[in-house]
Amino acid sequence: MNYLFDAPALLTFVAKKELNLEYTVLDCDLLIYNICLLAEEQGLGTCLLAASINYPENAHKLIAILEDRKLIVGMAIGWPDREAAVNNFERKRGALDEFMRWSS
DSSP: OOOTTOEEEEEEEETTTTTOHHHHHHHHHHHHHHHHHHHHTOOOOEEEEEEGGGGGHHHHHHSSOOTTTTEEEEEEEEEEOOTTTTTOHHHOOOHHHHHHHOOO
């Protein structure tokens, strides 16, 4: 099974287990957001591997993660195949008012 979708690189985001998880995840999210934008600007694609946190033992087998660290998320990065079916299926998205509420 190809976990990286043929991407040549894997980024992993880890944090010390002793840190506050909520703030750590927020910090990682801000960094990841910018990496995704910069990658796209350079013609690269990214795929966040959020499910990887459910299988930390697999991540520890693939990469050297210190025992005092917690895996936050993985990210595959590489050149996207714009013609692949998975990159071209029609997405049905909810209307903005289905998941957002504006307050004044």
